[in-house]
Amino acid sequence: MPSAAPGVSLDDPGGTDSDGAESVALPPEMFGAPLTFSRGQLVVHPDPAGYLAVMGAIYSDGYRMAVDLCGVDRLLAPAADLPDGVAPGRFEVVVNVVSIDDRRRLRVRVQLPAEAPRLPSLFALYPGTEAMEREVYDFFGIVFGDHPDLSRILMPDDWEGHPLRKDYSLGRIPVQFKGTPPPR
Amino acid sequence: MTDLALEASATLGGLGALRNPDAVLRIPHLPEEVESVPTDDETMIVNMGPQHPSTHGVLRVMLELQGETVLRAKPVIGYLHTGMEKTAEDLTYIQGATNVTRMDYLAPLFNELVFSMATEKLLGVEVPPRATWIRMLMCELNRISSHSLWMATNGMDLGALSMMIYGIRERESVLAFFEKVTGLRMNHNYIRPGGVAADLPAGWRDDVLRIIDAYPARLADYDTLLTGQPIWHQRTEGVGFITAEECIALGVTGPILRSTGVPWDLRRDSPYLAYDQVTFDVITGSYGDSFDRYAIRLNEIRESLGIVRQILEKMPTGDYRVQDKKVTPPPRGRIDESMEALIHHFKIFTEGFKVPEGEVYVAVESPRGELGCYLVSDGTSKPYRLHIRAPSFVNLQALPHMMAGGLIADGVAVISTLDPVMGEVDR
Numbered sequence: 001m002p003s004a005a006p007g008v009s010l011d012d013p014g015g016t017d018s019d020g021a022e023s024v025a026l027p028p029e030m031f032g033a034p035l036t037f038s039r040g041q042l043v044v045h046p047d048p049a050g051y052l053a054v055m056g057a058i059y060s061d062g063y064r065m066a067v068d069l070c071g072v073d074r075l076l077a078p079a080a081d082l083p084d085g086v087a088p089g090r091f092e093v094v095v096n097v098v099s100i101d102d103r104r105r106l107r108v109r110v111q112l113p114a115e116a117p118r119l120p121s122l123f124a125l126y127p128g129t130e131a132m133e134r135e136v137y138d139f140f141g142i143v144f145g146d147h148p149d150l151s152r153i154l155m156p157d158d159w160e161g162h163p164l165r166k167d168y169s170l171g172r173i174p175v176q177f178k179g180t181p182p183p184r
Numbered sequence: 185m186t187d188l189a190l191e192a193s194a195t196l197g198g199l200g201a202l203r204n205p206d207a208v209l210r211i212p213h214l215p216e217e218v219e220s221v222p223t224d225d226e227t228m229i230v231n232m233g234p235q236h237p238s239t240h241g242v243l244r245v246m247l248e249l250q251g252e253t254v255l256r257a258k259p260v261i262g263y264l265h266t267g268m269e270k271t272a273e274d275l276t277y278i279q280g281a282t283n284v285t286r287m288d289y290l291a292p293l294f295n296e297l298v299f300s301m302a303t304e305k306l307l308g309v310e311v312p313p314r315a316t317w318i319r320m321l322m323c324e325l326n327r328i329s330s331h332s333l334w335m336a337t338n339g340m341d342l343g344a345l346s347m348m349i350y351g352i353r354e355r356e357s358v359l360a361f362f363e364k365v366t367g368l369r370m371n372h373n374y375i376r377p378g379g380v381a382a383d384l385p386a387g388w389r390d391d392v393l394r395i396i397d398a399y400p401a402r403l404a405d406y407d408t409l410l411t412g413q414p415i416w417h418q419r420t421e422g423v424g425f426i427t428a429e430e431c432i433a434l435g436v437t438g439p440i441l442r443s444t445g446v447p448w449d450l451r452r453d454s455p456y457l458a459y460d461q462v463t464f465d466v467i468t469g470s471y472g473d474s475f476d477r478y479a480i481r482l483n484e485i486r487e488s489l490g491i492v493r494q495i496l497e498k499m500p501t502g503d504y505r506v507q508d509k510k511v512t513p514p515p516r517g518r519i520d521e522s523m524e525a526l527i528h529h530f531k532i533f534t535e536g537f538k539v540p541e542g543e544v545y546v547a548v549e550s551p552r553g554e555l556g557c558y559l560v561s562d563g564t565s566k567p568y569r570l571h572i573r574a575p576s577f578v579n580l581q582a583l584p585h586m587m588a589g590g591l592i593a594d595g596v597a598v599i600s601t602l603d604p605v606m607g608e609v610d611r
Contacts, residue, residue: 081543094545094571149208149210
């Protein structure tokens with residue numbers, strides 16, 4: 001029988017034991033940023049200025065793998081589940097990190113303004129976020145400073161706009177193919 | 185390896201290379217821009233793909249070559265991008281499974297599973313035991329079919345053409361069972377929020393037994409065909425080498441991470457469904473090369489067969505979907521006799537059910553690694569944002585580091601043992 005010690009992991013990906021997790025005594029802060037619980041999962045809310053410092057503290061704490069980094073456009077539904085002192089922004093960058101040694105998970109949510117959303121890149125800390133940051137740039141237009149190669153990754157290079165933004169109009173842009181000959 | 189290759193891997197490989205931006209070939213991939221990039225006479229840049237039989241779909245790799253040696257590489261993706269994450273925002277939670285199932289088309293049930301589990305977590309719904317065990321049965325069979333097809337294509341890429349026929353035969357036997365249960369060979373839309381679409385058909389036990397009884401002897405044949413073969417060893421041993429530290433830094437999961445000796449398997453390390461009630465081994469390698477990745481997938485088929493056998497013994501009786509009227513439509517029989525049931529049915533399939541506000545990240549172990557789903561709900565019946573953390577997308581970042589310093593012919597072995605599914609990479 002595999003020896004997963006019960007209770008080691010605060011996160012429970014499949015279960016529905018959020019009731020149990022609510023009863024765990026929760027410090028108001030972790031790594032110098034406000035902490036909340038979302039369905040039994042730990043979420044840290046740094047501000048953009050302190051993002052890199054908080055990620056560095058998280059890395060030093062043993063979370064050595066950044067499994068996921070994605071963006072959310074909160075234009076139509078501003079985040080309502082933020083702790084006191086964290087102002088909702090138009091964009092959100094969500095990072096999921098894992099500590100393999102002690103089977104812990106943590107999520108980081110950063111609020112970004114509508115005008116010129118910008119964050120430092122995690123490339124130096126977690127090289128694996130390179131493609132994910134390119135994807136967020138491609139889909140949301142969020143710029144990551146010091147990224148080695150911030151270019152479009154899934155959309156064509158000459159695409160205009162950032163399609164996962166909520167104000168990106170659907171179905172009105174003709175399909176763009178590179179090098180299509182003009183109509184006769 | 186040649187001296188040149190050793191030198192290249194010393195300067196370009198290793199953990200330091202991960203954080204060196206120049207370790208990956210970074211040139212624009214539009215042809216008119218490439219010509220302006222100065223290159224010296226010793227190296228040349230060759231384009232592999234996007235239409236290449238060994239790239240398994242539409243993967244394009246730009247290779248910087250010095251003779252036969254790959255110095256740097258750059259995977260170029262996006263050729264199969266269809267905006268599925270955007271589409272998901274326009275589909276209700278009931279329709280959502282039909283969308284995500286098309287991402288990793290070799291392991292569609294895992295996509296449905298992770299989407300359903302994320303939705304259920306937001307809803308706070310607990311699925312009945314039989315639904316959980318049916319999900320486990322289908323997912324483990326899907327892992328067998330996915331790894332079988334991988335063995336087929338991997339054999340084909342490395343010149344063991346007979347393996348291709350055998351692997352596809354094994355996959356076909358599992359897909360025939362899927363067709364009987366779900367109605368479709370692929371893209372099943374079988375695992376749905378709240379349970380599964382239908383109960384297992386009569387005689388399912390015999391069908392599953394027929395698959396898992398026939399498989400071990402055939403696996404032994406494939407073992408003889410490939411594992412013991414000197415050519416196979418020479419093509420795979422020491423090829424596409426990667427270390428555990430590199431994997432963790434790059435976020436690489438699944439068989440590639442386990443091939444480096446890290447026993448990280450979400451089925452064991454954060455058990456979902458009922459994986460804590462079955463016994464299985466987490467297979468790990470020690471060298472992190474292509475041969476280890478081959479051996480791990482071969483043995484994971486054996487472990488999955490063992491899990492399926494345990495599921496057959498432990499399959500509970502009961503409901504196959506949750507009896508929560510908010511999520512589950514009324515049974516077909518009720519619709520004929522009750523107007524309210526008809527309205528209820530109509531409402532669920534047109535409007536869908538509302539999911540409470542919140543955000544959640546759920547991860548499962550797909551055949552390719554950690555398959556995650558980040559789901560944000562704004563309280564309506566459609567996801568506000570659905571993000572799928574596709575294991576192939578992240579694993580593909582290891583490709584330049586695994587190819588650096590190797591021969592161009594070994595690049596095919598590396599791409600093959602990386603096992604990217606482009607539908608999932610590009611989404």
